[in-house]
Amino acid sequence: MFSFQSIKNYQTFLAENSDGCSVAVNHYLSEIEKNKHLNSFLEVFAAEALQSAKELDAKRKAGKPLGKLHGVLIALKDVICYKDHQVSASSKILTNFTSIYNATAVEKLLAEDAIIIGRNNCDEFAMGSSNENSAFGIVKNAIDETRVPGGSSGGSAVAVQAGLSMISLGSDTGGSVRQPADFCGVVGLKPTYGRVSRYGLIAYASSFDQIGIFANTVDDAALVLEIIAGADDFDSTASEQKVPFYSSELKEEKKSYRIAYFKQALEHPGLDKEIASSIQTYIQTLKDAGYIVETVDFDLLNYIVPTYYILTTAEASSNLSRFDGVKYGYRADLNKEDDLTELYKKSRSEGFGKEVQRRILLGTFVLSSGYYDAYFTKAQQVRRMLCDQTKKIFEEYDAIISPTVPTTAFKIGEKSDDPIEMFLADIYTVYANLVGIPGISIPLFKHSNGMPFGLQVMTKHFDELSLLSLSKQMMQLKP
Ligand code: GLN
Numbered sequence: 068m069f070s071f072q073s074i075k076n077y078q079t080f081l082a083e084n085s086d087g088c089s090v091a092v093n094h095y096l097s098e099i100e101k102n103k104h105l106n107s108f109l110e111v112f113a114a115e116a117l118q119s120a121k122e123l124d125a126k127r128k129a130g131k132p133l134g135k136l137h138g139v140l141i142a143l144k145d146v147i148c149y150k151d152h153q154v155s156a157s158s159k160i161l162t163n164f165t166s167i168y169n170a171t172a173v174e175k176l177l178a179e180d181a182i183i184i185g186r187n188n189c190d191e192f193a194m195g196s197s198n199e200n201s202a203f204g205i206v207k208n209a210i211d212e213t214r215v216p217g218g219s220s221g222g223s224a225v226a227v228q229a230g231l232s233m234i235s236l237g238s239d240t241g242g243s244v245r246q247p248a249d250f251c252g253v254v255g256l257k258p259t260y261g262r263v264s265r266y267g268l269i270a271y272a273s274s275f276d277q278i279g280i281f282a283n284t285v286d287d288a289a290l291v292l293e294i295i296a297g298a299d300d301f302d303s304t305a306s307e308q309k310v311p312f313y314s315s316e317l318k319e320e321k322k323s324y325r326i327a328y329f330k331q332a333l334e335h336p337g338l339d340k341e342i343a344s345s346i347q348t349y350i351q352t353l354k355d356a357g358y359i360v361e362t363v364d365f366d367l368l369n370y371i372v373p374t375y376y377i378l379t380t381a382e383a384s385s386n387l388s389r390f391d392g393v394k395y396g397y398r399a400d401l402n403k404e405d406d407l408t409e410l411y412k413k414s415r416s417e418g419f420g421k422e423v424q425r426r427i428l429l430g431t432f433v434l435s436s437g438y439y440d441a442y443f444t445k446a447q448q449v450r451r452m453l454c455d456q457t458k459k460i461f462e463e464y465d466a467i468i469s470p471t472v473p474t475t476a477f478k479i480g481e482k483s484d485d486p487i488e489m490f491l492a493d494i495y496t497v498y499a500n501l502v503g504i505p506g507i508s509i510p511l512f513k514h515s516n517g518m519p520f521g522l523q524v525m526t527k528h529f530d531e532l533s534l535l536s537l538s539k540q541m542m543q544l545k546p
Pocket of ligand 1: 195218239242271379
C-alpha cells in the first residue's frame with residue numbers, strides 16, 4: 068500500500084519503483100473517491116494526472132534529469148489559473164469560465180515535474196473563514212465531519228489533512244491558508260507579500276493577496292516555496308529579491324532566536340482558555356530550551372480587524388467590478404425591455420453569493436465621497452502605524468508568535484448567521500497581511516475537544532528562512 072510521509076521520502080520510493088508516479092496517482096484518485104463526501108475537490112483531473120504520471124515514470128526510466136517536484140501531486144484552490152481548465156472562485160458568476168493561461172506559480176510547479184491533481188472548493192472569491200460561502204456546498208473537516216475546515220481555502224486544507232493530495236496551494240488575504248491549516252492540523256504558510264507572483268491568482272484584495280502552501284511538514288512547504296517564489300515580469304509587485312534555497316538552507320541546529328509575543332493577544336477575552344494556557348506552557352518549553360521569549364505591548368490589536376475589513380472590501384469592490392455579465396461567465400436571462408444597466412444588475416445579483424455582495428456593498432460605501440476620509444483614509448493611516456510598530460519590534464526580535472485562531476474548528480452553521488463574529492475570529496491572522504510579513508501556522512497542539520490547533524509564527528519581510536527554520540525547530544518541541 069502506498070503511503071505518503073514527505074516529498075523526500077516519496078523521492079526515495081520513486082527511485083526504487085519504476086511505476087511509482089502511476090502508483091501514487093492511482094492511490095490518490097481512490098482516496099479522493101472514498102472521501103467525496105468531504106467536498107474538498109470541485110474537479111479532479113484524473114485522466115491527465117494518470118497520463119502525466121506515465122510520462123514521468125518513463126522519464127525516470129530513461130535516466131533523464133528530474134525536476135525537484137518530480138511526480139509530486141498538487142491540488143489548486145479554485146482561484147488559481149491552470150491553462151485550459153475551468154476556474155470559478157467557487158462562484159456561480161464564473162460558470163463555465165476556462166483559464167487561458169497558467170498562473171506563474173503553476174507554471175513553475177509544472178516546470179519541476181509536479182502533477183496537478185485537481186481544483187479545490189473554497190469560499191466564494193476567497194471571502195470567508197469556514198468554507199460555508201461556496202456556491203458548491205460546504206466542505207467538511209475530516210477529523211470531525213460536523214465541523215468546518217476553516218476558510219477560505221478549506222478544500223485545500225482538507226486535501227492535505229485527509230491525504231487526498233501531497234501538497235495544495237491556497238491563497239491568503241487575511242488568514243485563508245493559516246486559519247484552515249490550524250483547524251485541520253496541517254502546516255499552512257503565507258509568504259511575504261511579493262514573495263510569490265500573483266499573476267493568475269483571481270484577485271480579492273490586491274495589496275493583501277498571496278499564494279500560500281499547505282503541507283504535512285515544514286520541509287515540504289520550504290521546498291515548494293523555493294520553487295514558486297521569485298520575480299515575475301507579469302506581476303510588478305513580485306519582489307526581485309533573490310530566492311534562497313529554503314529546503315537545503317533550513318537551520319536545524321538552534322540559532323538563539325529572540326521571540327516576541329503580544330500581551331494583548333494572549334490575554335484577549337475572545338481567546339479560548341485552553342488555547343491560551345497551552346501556548347503559555349509552550350512558551351515555557353521554548354524558554355527551557357534556551358530561546359528568549361518576551362512579551363511586547365501591542366495596543367493596536369483591536370483596530371486590526373476593522374482596518375482589514377475596510378481596506379479589503381474597498382479593494383474587492385473595485386476588483387470584482389469586472390464580473391459584470393458581459394466579460395466572463397454567468398449572464399442573467401433578460402426581458403425584452405431590459406437595458407445594459409439591467410443586465411449588470413441582474414447578472415451580478417444572481418451570480419454573486421450573499422457574502423460577496425455584502426463585501427462589494429461595504430467596499431463601495433467606504434470609498435464613496437463623504438465617507439472616504441472617515442473610513443478608507445483612516446484605515447490606511449492605521450495600516451501605516453501597524454507597519455511602523457512592526458518594524459520596531461523586528462529591530463529587537465527575530466519572530467513574533469501568537470495563536471493562529473481564537474478557537475478550534477467550530478460546528479457547521481454555528482457562525483454563519485453572524486458575520487461580525489466570523490470577522491472577529493480573524494484577529495490573529497489579518498495582521499501579517501496588513502503589514503505584509505510572512506506567517507505560518509504549525510500544528511503543535513490538540514484540544515480536549517479532540518480538535519487540533521496551531522501556533523502562528525511570523526518574521527520580518529522576506530525572512531522566510533528564519534520562519535521555516537524556527538518552525539522546524541518548534542515542531543521538534545511539540546508537546
Ligand atoms: N477570513 C478572511 C476574510 O474573509 C480571510 C480571507 C482570505 O484570506 N482570503 O476576508
